[in-house]
Structures are given as C-alpha cells and as structure tokens.
Amino acid sequence: MSIYLDSKSVVIVQGITGREGLYHASRMREYGTKVAGGVTPGKGGQTVDKFPVFDTVSEAKQQTGADVSIIFVPPPFAADAILEAADAGIALVACITEGIPVHDMLKAVASLPPGARLIGPNCPGLVSPGEALVGIMPGHVFSRGDVGVVSRSGTLTYEIVDLLTRAGIGQSTCVGIGGDPIIGTVFVDCLRAFEKDPATAAVVLVGEIGGTDEEDAASLLTRGEFSKPVVAFIGGRSAPEGKRMGHAGAIVSGSSGTAQAKVAAFERAGVKVADSPAHIPDLISKVLRPAPHP
Amino acid sequence: MRLLEYQGKELFAKAGIPVPPGRVAHSVDEAVAIMRANPAPSVVKAQVLIGGRGKAGGIKFCSDADDVVAPARAILGMDIKGEIARSVLIEQRMDIKKELYLSITVDRASKKPVIIASAMGGMDIEEVASREPSAIAKRPIDTAAGYWPFVGRRIGREAGIPIEALAQFAAILGKLYALFFEVGAMLLEINPLAITGDGKLVASDAKVDLDDNALFKHPEFTQWKTDAESDALKARAIKAGLGENNYVALDGDVGIIGNGAGLVMGTLDAVKSAGGEAANFLDIGGGAKAEIMREAVNIVTSNPNVKALFINIFGGITRGDEVARGLITALDGGKWSKDKLVIRLTGTNEREARDILESNGIVAVDTMNEGAKRAVALAKT
Structure with a gap:
C-alpha cells in the first residue's frame, strides 16, 4: 500500500519527445512503472523508444487508460499542459518543470477540477518503492517499508531517503511537493493521505525556510488530525534574512518563514526535529517498532 | 527581480497610480541639472534594494541646484549595508498628513493574490503585524472574480483608512491589482501611501518584486537588470545561465556548490554545525552540464574570502560524470588547487564520476556531514 501512486497506476509522459522527457520515461519504465506512452502536440502517431506518442492527453488517456501524467514541458507551456491533463480526467498530475511563471500557476491552480491532484510544479515527483516511480528521483536509493516521506526539496530528499534505506528503514511513498511558491499539493494534503494509508506507520517531513506550510502541518497535528509519529527536518537554518535561497519559496522575510x-x-x-539529515534514521527508529518489510 | 524605487514608480505612474514628481540621477552633475530645471524643496533618496536606507543616511533634503551638490555627493557611491547606491531619486517634498500601507503579494497558503492594507504606514509591516495585528486587513482575491471596487472599500474600512480617502484608496488598489497581473509581480508594495495636506493619496515609496520566471514575457524590463544588480559574482552566475537566486553571497570562508536548493541549504546548515561558515549559496540546478559546473567553480573561487571549496552533489536529473568533467576542467584552468577541495558525489552515473575524479587524484567523501567537517577543517588551516 501507498498513497497517490501504486503498481496499478498507468502513466503517460507529457513532453516525451524532449531530451529529459524521453530519458526519464525510460528510467521510470526500467524501475517497473507502467509507462504507457506520451504526448507531444504535432507528433502523434510516432513511436519513441517503443513509447507511442499522442497529440493530446485526451487521446492518450482513451487509448492507454492512463490515470497519471508526468509533465516535462518547457516553462512557458507547462501550466497549459497541467490543465490539459486535468481536463482529460487524469487523476494525478506530477509537474517536474522548473521556472513556470507564478501567475500562470495562480490561474492553473484556481482552475483545477476537484477530482485532479497536482504534485509540484518544480518537484522531483513521487515514488511508492517497489510499485511505481513517477519523476526524476534515482530509483536505487528507495526501499519498500512503512515510513512516508514528504519534502519541499528534491536532492535533499534523495539524501534523506538514502540515509533511511542504509539504516534499513523502508518507505511507503515519498512525495516531493516542490519548491515553488504556488504548488498543487502541500504538506497538509500529504499528511491527510498518509493518515488513511494503513501501510504508513510514521512520516518524515522535510521542510525549508519560507512560507507557512510547515506551520500549517504542525497545527494539523496539534488539532489531533494526524495520529502517526512524525520526524521533521527544516533546511535553511543558516540562511540570512531577505536572501532567497534558490527556491522561489525559500526566503525569510521579517519574523515569518x-x-x-x-x-x-x-x-x-x-x-x-532532527538537527541534521544524518539524525533522521535514529529518530525514526525510536518512534517506530522494527520495520515490518525490511 | 527586485526593482529600485524609481523603476517601481515608473511602473506605478504608467499604471495611473499617483507618485510625487521626481527624476533619477546617476551623477552629481545630473542631480544639479534636475534641480536647476525644477528648483523646489526636494528629497534626495539613495536607490538601493536593501531596507533601512533612511537610518543609514541615504535620504537627505535640498532646496535648489547649489544645495543638491553636497547630498548627491554624499549618497552616490554610499555603502548601505553592503549595497552601493549608484543612483539617487530627486523628488519634490510633499506635505504628508498621514501614512498608510498597501500591498499585493502572492499568498502560498491560499494560493491566491492577497491584498494587505493598514492605516499604520511608514514602518515595516512585519513590525505592525507583531505589535498591532488588528491594524492590518488582509484579503485573498479569487482570480476568476478579479478585483471590484467594493473589495477596496471593504478592506479599506477594515484597515481603518479615513472615510474621505476611501474612494481614492479603492481606485489606487484597482490600478495596483491590474498592474500586479500585467507585469507578473510577486510583490507590489506602497509604504507609505501618503495622504497629503490637500487630501490626495500619493505613493511615497515603491517596492516591486517581479517574477523571474515571467521575465521572458517582459523583455522591456531587462534594461533594469544590471542597474539593480550590484553583486559582480551574482551577475556572472546569471550570465552563465543560472537563475536569479542560484548564487547568494554570504559572509563565511567555505565556498559551496551543490545541486538543488534544498540540498545546498542543507549543506550550508551542515557546514555551520561543523563549526564553519559558508561563503556563498550556489545551486547549479537540475541537469547541469559540465560547462555550468566549470563556471560555478570559477565563480565561487573568485571570492577572495573562500579558503576551502565543498562540492555536494546528489545526482538525480544531474549526472555525476558531467559534474566531474566540469570540475576537472576548472581545476585544469589552474586557479584553484585540489588540496583545498572536498567533493561528495553520489547518485546518477556515480561510478563514471568517481573514475574521472580518481584518475585526477581526487577522492570523493561518502557523506555530506563528513564532507562538511573536512571542508571546515581545511578552511581553518
């Protein structure tokens, strides 16, 4: 079991004829993900690396039964791609693209139909180890288990998952929610999903400076709406005020963030709360009984 | 991209938001010419992005062309908290009766634009928020519904804006809202929004932060880019194709290069835990090629404060062999010795990367914490 994504998920890749799209489509397939094809407007009917290409998401969904889409479309066209996927009835849309205009995202998020879940943008995607990987995460660092991971960062997540796996602690699902100011799925959404997932026994939450998503997650816990143990890490403790650290969302202004x-x-x-990523496995072991799927 | 006050006011004026009559000068001669053409009691304001310029002596007054020489000379070239004032805005002095606050920004929590207003203007809004939260009115706007004047009247009432100023306030807010979308802003802030002696509302200051991701839609703003950017290394990072916020100068002596903002932030924290201080934040981004890596090494090591370099790469979309190749090319350039370098590299194409490094006599460390400790020790020797 897992959240959002499992071994039955059927995935299409928007932007599959681009360099990154094709590279990661193949890597996802190698991981065992059911990648049914991709979409590039104007290139329908072609085949790339044995993946059928469609002109629209709607056609791709009809012909492959896909319920998940991953987006590698360049920034100026990415918000359009997100809404195209949602409009076609895709339930889970992961947008990897970095650099989408924030105002495009304001409009796209406001227009998403209620049945569609957007992960990202500017995120590494998500993986339910042993079942499916949708994104750009290096598959070999993950192992199957009962710890959920949710993170605003990409590479820091790999770092932390690698440490967990080396310590014999497997993961149920790892979600990289993205570093942009406007994202589709926030910590609170993931915690609610992990709460309902019987395969998740505890959660590692990786936050960073800027915004109030971490505070919102903390108040969900205070209200008693999440019952499983949580270990957190916050990146950017040494960041000075007023300087934006890479992620558009990572900025400390005044007392907030x-x-x-x-x-x-x-x-x-x-x-x-772990002082360093290296302390996370210890803290998790303490809150968790020995992992049932080592 | 943050704009200087005069640039922000240029946008405001075009959008129909009242600003005081004023012009920018880059030299004392220009300042004199401006005052000669318009001899009136004026204020000379340092054009810097950092806050607190008034306290630092960056705002002075003058009354005519002779009188402007001393303040212009004092302010041009002034170092205000590390930022050099390269221009001054010379503006007619206003008779200010009351100061209000008005801004529109992108709100992560509601995923909407949010309007923030207060009758307590002229000070940092964060300070008002902590001292007197009830003096601030806040309202997220549904983008589909857009802005209607009643929203301005209502938020104005909630913020305690004087009744006689309410219609002007709502009209200015409408124009600010339209500008917010037109330019793709992350923040438009008028603080203070002044009420003058004759009851007019005027934007006395302008803070504008544009979305870097949307600049491709607005080539007209690129003319302002170099003017606002005073950090030479940051300018080089941008020229190398990195984003506006991928290089950030800091005060320490351990140079940092990593991939992914979160990992680089984590690396900075690890260096601090190991007892050191980072000299910079540099994120080479996802999927960086060898050329970017080479330029990153050159940029970081050009900072004379850097005593040790710590490279921390966890490859996902970034391929380790590209990183290793870029690093070796930079070292072959000769300015930096491999003895003052610590590299941690894992993930995609790690094997190839380690081969390249080892054939050049470089051994990568295994963990981030180990690398941070070694780099801090190197910087201290």
Whole structure:
C-alpha cells in the first residue's frame, strides 16, 4: 500500500519527445512503472523508444487508460499542459518543470477540477518503492517499508531517503511537493493521505525556510488530525534574512518563514526535529517498532 | 527581480497610480541639472534594494541646484549595508498628513493574490503585524472574480483608512491589482501611501518584486537588470545561465556548490554545525552540464574570502560524470588547487564520476556531514 501512486497506476509522459522527457520515461519504465506512452502536440502517431506518442492527453488517456501524467514541458507551456491533463480526467498530475511563471500557476491552480491532484510544479515527483516511480528521483536509493516521506526539496530528499534505506528503514511513498511558491499539493494534503494509508506507520517531513506550510502541518497535528509519529527536518537554518535561497519559496522575510519558527511550531506539536539529515534514521527508529518489510 | 524605487514608480505612474514628481540621477552633475530645471524643496533618496536606507543616511533634503551638490555627493557611491547606491531619486517634498500601507503579494497558503492594507504606514509591516495585528486587513482575491471596487472599500474600512480617502484608496488598489497581473509581480508594495495636506493619496515609496520566471514575457524590463544588480559574482552566475537566486553571497570562508536548493541549504546548515561558515549559496540546478559546473567553480573561487571549496552533489536529473568533467576542467584552468577541495558525489552515473575524479587524484567523501567537517577543517588551516 501507498498513497497517490501504486503498481496499478498507468502513466503517460507529457513532453516525451524532449531530451529529459524521453530519458526519464525510460528510467521510470526500467524501475517497473507502467509507462504507457506520451504526448507531444504535432507528433502523434510516432513511436519513441517503443513509447507511442499522442497529440493530446485526451487521446492518450482513451487509448492507454492512463490515470497519471508526468509533465516535462518547457516553462512557458507547462501550466497549459497541467490543465490539459486535468481536463482529460487524469487523476494525478506530477509537474517536474522548473521556472513556470507564478501567475500562470495562480490561474492553473484556481482552475483545477476537484477530482485532479497536482504534485509540484518544480518537484522531483513521487515514488511508492517497489510499485511505481513517477519523476526524476534515482530509483536505487528507495526501499519498500512503512515510513512516508514528504519534502519541499528534491536532492535533499534523495539524501534523506538514502540515509533511511542504509539504516534499513523502508518507505511507503515519498512525495516531493516542490519548491515553488504556488504548488498543487502541500504538506497538509500529504499528511491527510498518509493518515488513511494503513501501510504508513510514521512520516518524515522535510521542510525549508519560507512560507507557512510547515506551520500549517504542525497545527494539523496539534488539532489531533494526524495520529502517526512524525520526524521533521527544516533546511535553511543558516540562511540570512531577505536572501532567497534558490527556491522561489525559500526566503525569510521579517519574523515569518524562519527555520526557528518552524522548528518551534513542530516541537510544540510534539514532533521530533532532527538537527541534521544524518539524525533522521535514529529518530525514526525510536518512534517506530522494527520495520515490518525490511 | 527586485526593482529600485524609481523603476517601481515608473511602473506605478504608467499604471495611473499617483507618485510625487521626481527624476533619477546617476551623477552629481545630473542631480544639479534636475534641480536647476525644477528648483523646489526636494528629497534626495539613495536607490538601493536593501531596507533601512533612511537610518543609514541615504535620504537627505535640498532646496535648489547649489544645495543638491553636497547630498548627491554624499549618497552616490554610499555603502548601505553592503549595497552601493549608484543612483539617487530627486523628488519634490510633499506635505504628508498621514501614512498608510498597501500591498499585493502572492499568498502560498491560499494560493491566491492577497491584498494587505493598514492605516499604520511608514514602518515595516512585519513590525505592525507583531505589535498591532488588528491594524492590518488582509484579503485573498479569487482570480476568476478579479478585483471590484467594493473589495477596496471593504478592506479599506477594515484597515481603518479615513472615510474621505476611501474612494481614492479603492481606485489606487484597482490600478495596483491590474498592474500586479500585467507585469507578473510577486510583490507590489506602497509604504507609505501618503495622504497629503490637500487630501490626495500619493505613493511615497515603491517596492516591486517581479517574477523571474515571467521575465521572458517582459523583455522591456531587462534594461533594469544590471542597474539593480550590484553583486559582480551574482551577475556572472546569471550570465552563465543560472537563475536569479542560484548564487547568494554570504559572509563565511567555505565556498559551496551543490545541486538543488534544498540540498545546498542543507549543506550550508551542515557546514555551520561543523563549526564553519559558508561563503556563498550556489545551486547549479537540475541537469547541469559540465560547462555550468566549470563556471560555478570559477565563480565561487573568485571570492577572495573562500579558503576551502565543498562540492555536494546528489545526482538525480544531474549526472555525476558531467559534474566531474566540469570540475576537472576548472581545476585544469589552474586557479584553484585540489588540496583545498572536498567533493561528495553520489547518485546518477556515480561510478563514471568517481573514475574521472580518481584518475585526477581526487577522492570523493561518502557523506555530506563528513564532507562538511573536512571542508571546515581545511578552511581553518
């Protein structure tokens, strides 16, 4: 079991004829993900690396039964691609594209139909180890188990998952929610999904400076709406005020968005906060009985 | 991209938002010419992005062309908290009766544009928020419904804007909202929005932050890019094809290069835990090629404060062999010794990467914490 994504998920790749799209389509297939084909407007009917290409998401969905889409479309066209997938009835849309205009995302998020879940943009995707990988994450670092991981970062997530796996702690699902200011799925959404997932026993939450998503997650815990143990890590504790650290969302302004405020909010909610990624496996082992699927 | 005050006011004026009459000067001669053409009591304001310029001496007054020489000379070239003032805005002095606050920004939590207003203008809104939260009115706007004047009247009432100023306030807010979408802004802030002696509302300051991702839609703003950017290394990073926020200068002596903002932030934190201080933040982004890596090494090591270089790569979309090749090319350039370098490299194409490094006498460390400790120790020797 897992959240959002499992071994039955059928995936199409929007932007499959591009360099990154094709490279990662093949890697996802190697991982065992059911990649049914892709979409590039104007290139329908072609085949790339044994993947059929369609002109529209709607045609791709009809012919392959896809319920998941992953987007590698360049920034100026990515919001359009997100809405095209949602309009065609795709239930889970993961948008990898980095650099989408924020105003495009304001409009796209406001226009998403209720049945569609968007992960990202500017995210590494998600993986339910041993079942399916949708994104650009390096598959070999993951192992199957009962710890859910949700993170605003990409590479820091690989780092943390690698540490978990080396410590013999497997994962149920890992979701990279993305580093942009406007994203489709936030920590609170993932925690609600992990709460309902019987295969998830505990959650590692990887936050960073900027915004209030971490504080919102902490108040969900304080309200008693999440019952499983959580271990958190907050990146950017050494960031100075007013400087934006790479991610458009990662900026400390005045008293809001600081790592200190986020750490304090989690500690008040009874969450163990790791000082360094290297301490996460220890903290998880303490809150968890020995993992049932080592 | 953040704009200087005079650039922001240029946008405001075009959008029909009242601003005080003023012109920008890049030299004392220009300042004199401006005052000669328009001899009136004026204010000379340092054009910098950093806040607190008034306290730092970056705002002075003058009354005529002779009188502007001393303040212009004092401010041009002034170092305000590390940022050099390269221009001054010379503006007619206004008779200000009251100061209000008005802004529109992108709100992560509601995923909507949010309007923030207060009758307590002229100070940092974060300060108002902590001292007197009830003095601030906040309202997310549904983009499909857009802005209607009643929204302005209502938020104005909630913020305690004087009744006689409410119609002007709602009209200015409408224009600000339209500008927000037109330019693709992350933040438009008027603080203070002044009420003058004759009851007019005027934008006395302008803080504008444009979305870097949307600049391709607005080639007209690129003329402002170099003017606003005073950090030479950051300018080089942008020229190398990195994003606006991929290079950030810091105060320490350990140079940092990594891939992915979160990992680089984590690396900075690890260096701090190991007892050191990072000299910079540099994220080469996802899928970086060898050329970007080479230029990244050159940029970071051009900073004279850097005593050790720590490269931390966890390859996903980024391929380790590209990183290794870029690093070796930079080292072959000769300015940086491999003895002052620590590299941690894992993930995609790790084997190939390690082969390239080892054939050049470089051994990668296994973990981020180990790398951070070694780099901090190297910087101290």
